[in-house]
Amino acid sequence: MTALHGGLAVNPAAPADLLLRLLEPEYESAWYALASRRASFPEEVTAAIVMHPHPRVRGALARNPFVDPEVRGLLVDDPDWLVRARLAGRPDRTRPVRPLPDWVIDRMLTTYDNDGLQELFFSRQIPFRIQRSYCRHPMASIRQMATNVWTFLSVSERAALLKDPHPQVRASVEHMLETDDAKAMERRLGPVPVPRNHGTGLILVNYRLSRTVVDWLLSDPHPDNPWVLAHNYSTPPDVVARLVAHPDPKVRLELARRGDLAPAHVQDLARDTDPRVRTAISLRPELSEYERAAIDYTVDTDEEFGPCDHHAQAAPDPAASAAYARSRHPLLRRRAARDPALPAALVTLLARDDDLGVRMLLAHNHPAPPPELLLRSYLEHRGAYRDLLTEHPRFPVAGLGARFMDADAPDERRLAVLDPGLAPGTADRLTRDPDSAVRVGATRHPRLPGARLLALLAGEELGEHAAANPALPVNVMRGLLT
Template sequence: MTAPLDGLAVNPAVPTDLLLRLLGPEYESVWHALAALRASFPEEVTAAIVRHPHRRVRRALARNPFVDPEVRGLLVDDPDWFVRLCLAGRPDRTRPVRPLPDWVIDRMLTTYDNECLQELVFSRQIPYRVQRTYCRHPLASVRQMATHTWTLLSAGERTALLKDPHPEVRASAERMQETDDAEAMERRLGPLPVPHHHGTALILVNYRLSRTIVDWLLSDPHPDNPWVLAHNYSTPPDVVAGLVTHADPKVRLELARRSDLAPELVRALARDDAPQVRTAISLRPGLSEDERAAIDYTVDADENFGPYEHHAHPAPDPAASAVYARSRHPLLRRRAAQDPALPAALVALLARDDDPGVRMLLAHNHPAPPPELLLRSYLEHRGKARDLLIEHPRFPVAGLGPRFADADAAGERRLAVLDPGLAPATADRLTRDPNTTVRAGAARHPHLPHERLLALLADEELGEHAAANPALPVTVMRGLLRQ
C-alpha cells in the first residue's frame, strides 16, 4: 500500500487528522512524500513536522521546493546540524529557487557554522538587496562577508570597512583593496615563473596585473594565458589590441565582451570569422540600431529558455529594458523580456514578438504574462523548463479538454487533464492513454468517474495518482490508512 499512501500524502483534500496520522512511525515509508512534496500544510501539520522526533521528516521539509520558504524557515533553529545544512542548501536544482525570508537569513548569518554558510551562499536563496546590507550589519563576521563583494560597494562603504572597529574586517577589506594594486598582486603571486593552479588563476584572471606579470603571461607558453589577458580588466590597451587576431576564437570572444574596447577594435571584431564573436560585438552598448544590423550576428533558436532567479541579481535598469524591448536586435529584446518589472505596454509588445526566445523568456519571467502567451509558449517549448509554464497561476486551463484530448502529441494531450471542466468520460478515457504522464494526470482529475477512481486505487501504476485525487471520498482515505 505504499504507493497509494504516497498519493494520499500529497492529496490537497486530506483532512488534518489523517496527515498527522501519516507522521506516525507505522507510516515511515510515506514521510518523504508528505514532508518534501506537498505544496502546503495545515498549521497543525506544519508544527508537527517542525518538531518531529525523526530528522528525516524535518530534513525532507528543509529540502521541499514546493512549500513557501517561510514554512521551510521554521527549521532555522533545528537542533540537528544536518537539517540546518539542508535548509541552507538549494532545495531542488531542477526548479528556480525562491529566496528565504530576511529573518531566516539573518538568523543563519549570525548562528550557522562556516560549512552551512557556504551552502547558503551558493544556494542563491539570499536576495541581492540583502547582500548589499552586509557592510552595515552589527555582526563583524557578516561585515567581513561584505568585503568579498568589494566591486559592488560604493566608495563610502569601502572606506567604512577599511576603518571598521574589528581587526578581521579591516584586514579582509585591506586584502580586497589590494586586488586593484598591481604591486601587491605581484608580491602575492611570488617569483616568476608563476605556478599554474587554482589560486594563481584566480589572481591572474580577476586582479590588477603589473606590466611584469603581463609580459610574463605573453612569453609563457601556457595555453590559457591569452584568454586570461583578454579577460583581465587591467590588461594594457596595446596587449588587448594584439590579441584581436589571436587564432583562438574563445580569446577573441572574451575581447568582444570587454567594456573598454577601442572603437577600431570593435570594428575589427564586428567582421570576425567566428559568428559568436560578431554576435557579442553586436550587443555592445553605444551601437546604433543601424550599426547592430550591419553586423552579421547569429541568433540561437535552440537555447533552453527558462526562468531567471531575479532576486539574486541587481534589478534591471528600467530605461535600458525599455530601449532593449524596442530594439531590432532579438537578443536585446530577449534581455528586456527577462525583466520582471517590464511595464504592461512593453509586455504586450513582446508577447507578439516574432522571436520565440523573446516570447518564451517573457512567459517564464514576467509575473503577469498574457495567458495566451503561456499556452503558446508551452506548445512551442521543448526545453527543460517547459512544464513550469503550466504551473503559472495565469495559465489558461478552461476549455483545454475539448481542444487537446485527442491531440497527436502527448505533451498536448496532457493539457486536457488541466481543464477543470473536463468531461468525466474524457477523463476516464485518458486514464488509458498510451502516455504515462497523461494517464497520471487523468487519474488525479476530480471529474474522473467514481467507479473508475476507486478501481484505480488497486492499479500498480496509477494507484498513487488516484489516491492523490481530491475527489476521493474521505471515508475511502480513512480506509486506506486502516489497510
Template sequence: MTALLEGLAVNPAAPTDVLLRLLEPEYEGVWTTLASRRASFPDEVTAAIVHHPHPRVRGALARNPFVDPEVRGLVVDDPEWIVRVRLAHSPDRTRPVRPLPDPVIDRMLTTYDDDCLQELFFSRQIPFRFLLSCVRHPVASVRQLAVNVWTHLSDGERAALLRDPHPRVRDSARRVLETDDAEAMERRLGPLPAPRNHGTTGILVNHRLSRTVVDWLLHDSDRDNSWILAHNHSTPPDVVAGLVGHPDPAVRLELARRDDLARALVDVLARDPDPRVRTAVSVRPELTEDERAAIDCTVDTEEDFGPLEHHTRPAPDPAASASYARSRHPLLRRRAAEDPALPAALVALLARDEDLGVRVLLAHNHPAPPPELLLRSYLEHRGPARDLLTEHPRFPVAGLGARFADAAVPDERRLAVLDPELAPTVADRLTRDLDPAIRAGAARHPRLPGGRLLALLADGELGGPAAANPTLPVAVMQGLLG
C-alpha cells in the same frame, strides 16, 4: 500499498487527522513524501512535522521546494545538524530557488557552522539586497559578506568597511582594494615565473596587472596566456590590439566582451570569421541599431530560455530594459524580456515578438505575462523548464480539454487534464491513454467519475495518483489507513 499512501500524503484535500496519522511510526515509508512533496499543510500538521521526533521528517520539510520558504524556515533552529544543512542546501535544482526570509538567513549566518554556511552561500537562497544590507549588520562575520558586493556599495559604505572595528572585516575590504593595485598583485604573485595553480590563475585573471607581469605573460615559453590577457580588465590597449588576430576564437570572443575595447577593434571584430565573436560584438552598447543590423551574427533558438532567480542579482535598469525592448536586435530584446519589472506596454509588445527566445523568456520571467503567451510558449518550446509554465497562475486552463484531449502529440494531450471543467467521460477515457503522464493526470482529476476513481485504487499503476485525487471521499482515505 505504499503507492496508495504516498498518493494520500500529497492529496490536497486530505484532512488534518489523516495527515497526522501518516506521521505515525506505522507509516514511516511515506514520511518523506508527506513532508517534502506537499505545497501546503494545515497548521497542526506543520507543527507536527517541525516537532517530529525523527530528523528525517524535519529534514524532508527543509528540502521541500513546493511550500513557502517561510515554512521551510521553521526548522532553522533544529537541534540536528543534518536538518540545518538541508535547510541551507538548495531545495530542488529542477526549479528556480526562492529566497529564504531575512530573519531566517540572519539566524543562519549568526548561528550555523562553516559547513552549513558553505551550503547556504552556494544555494542561491540569499537575496542580493540582503547582501547589500550586510554592511550595517552588528555581527562582524555578516558585515564581512558585504565585500562580495563591493562595486554596488556607496563610497561611504566602502569607507566604513575599511575602518571597521573588526580586523577581519578591514582585511577583507583591503583585499578587495588590492585587486585594483598592480603592486599588491605582484606581491601576492611572488617571484616570476610564478607557479601556475588555481590561486595564481585567479590573480592573473582578475587582478590589475603590472606591465612587468603583462610582459612575462606575453613571453611565457611554457604556455599561451592570450586568453588571460584578453579577459583581464587591466590589459594595456597595445596588448589588446595585438590579440585581435589571435587564431583562437575564444581569445577573440573575450576581446569582443571587453568594456574598454577601442572602436577600431570593434569594427575589426564585427567582421570576425567566427559567428560567436561577431554576435558578441553586435550587442555592444556603442553601436547604433543600423550598425548592429549590418553585422552577420547568429541567434541561437535552441537555448533553455528558462526562469531566472531574480533575487540573486541587481535589479535591471528600467531605462536600459526599455531601450532593449525596442531594439531591432533579438538578443537585446531577450535581455528586456528577462526583466520582471518590465512595464505592461512593453510586455504586450514583446509578447508578440517574432523571436521565440524573447517570447519564452518573457513568459518565464514576468510575473504577469499574457495567458495566451504562456500557452503558446509551452506549445512552441521544449526546454527543461517547459512544464513550469503550466504551474503559472495565469496559465489559461479553461477549454483545454475540448481543445487537446484528442491531440496526436502526448505533450499536448497532457494539457487536457489541466482543464478544471474536463468532461467526466473524457477524464475516464484519458485514464487509459497510451502516455503514462496523461493517465496519472487523469486519475488525479477531480472530474473523474467516482466509480472509475474507486476502481483505480486497485490499479497497480494508477492507484497512487487516484489516492491523490481531491474528490476521494474522506471515508475512503481513512479506510486506506486501515
C-alpha cells in the same frame, strides 16, 4: 498499500488527522512524500513535522521546493546538522528557487558554520537586497561579506567600512582593494614563473596585473595565457591590440566582451570569421542600431530558455531594459524579456515578438505574462523548463479539455487534464490514454467519475495517483489506513 499511502500523503484534501497518522512509524514509507512534495500543510501537521523525532522527515521538509519558505525556515535551529544543511542548500535545481525569509537568513548568517554558509551562498536563497545590507549588519563577520557587493555600495557605505571599528572588517576591505593594486598582486603571485594553482589563477584572471606579470604571460607558452590576457580588465592596450588577430576564436571572443575595447578593434572584430565573435561585438552598448544591423551576427534558438533567480541579483536598469525591448537586435530584446519589472506596454510588445527566445524568456520571467503567451510558449518549445509554464497562475486552463483531449501529441493531450472543467467522461477516457503522464493527470483529476476512481484505486499502476485525487471520499482515505 505502501504506494497508496504515498498518494494519500500528497492529497490536497486529506484531513489533518489523517496526515498526522501518516507521520507515525507504521507509515514510514509515506514520510518522504508527505514532507517533501506537498505545497501546504495544516498548521498542526507543520508543527508535527518540525518536531518529528526522525531527522529524515525534518530533512525532507527542509528540501521541499513547493512549500512556502517560511515553513521551511522553521527548521533553521534544528538540532541535526544535516537538516540544517538541507535547509541551507537549494531545494531543487530543476526549479526556480524562492528566497528564504529575512529572519531565517539572519539566523543562519549569525549561527551557521562555514560549511553551512557555503551551502547557503551557492543556493541563491539570499535576496540581493539582503546582500546589499551586509555593510550595516551589527556583526563584524557579516560586515566583512560586504566586500562581495563592493561595486554596489554607496560612497558613504564604502567609507564606513574602511573606518569600521573592527580590525577584521578593515582588513577584509583593504585586502579586497589590494586586488586593484598591480604591485600588491605581484607580491602575492611571487616571482615569475608563477606556479599554477587556484589562488594564482584567480589573480591572473581577475585582478590587476603588473607589466612584469603581463610580459611573463606573453612569453610563457602555457595555452591559457592568451585567454587570460584577453579577459583580465587590466591588460594594457598594446597587448589587447596584439590579441585581436589571435588564431584562437575563444581569445577573440573574450576581447569582444571587453568594456574598454578600442573602436578600431571593435570594427575589426565586427568582421571576424567566427560568428560568436561577431555576435558578441553586435551587443556592445556603444553601437547604434544601424551599426548593429550591419554586423552579420547569429541568433540561436536551441537554448534552454528558462526562469532566472531575480531576487538574488541586482535589478536591471529600467531605462536599459526599455531600450533593449525596442531594439531591432533579438538578443538585446531577450535581455529585456528577462526583466520581471518590465512595464505592461513593453510586455505586450514583446509577447508578440517574432523571436522564440524573447517570447519564452518573457513567459518564464515576468510575473504577469499574457495567458495566451504562456500556452503558446508551452506548445512551441520543448525545453527542460516547459512544464513550469503550466504551473503559472495565469496559465489559461479553462477550455483546455475540449481543445486538446484528442490531440495527436501526448504532451498536448496532457494539457487537457489541467482543465478544471474537464468533462467527467473525458477524464474517464483519458485514464486509458497510451501516454502515462496523461493517465496520471486524468487519474488525479477531481472530476473523474467516482466509480472509475475507486476502480483505479485498486489497480497497481494508478492506485497511488487515485489516492492523491482530492475527490476521493474521506471515509475511503481513512479506510486505506486500516
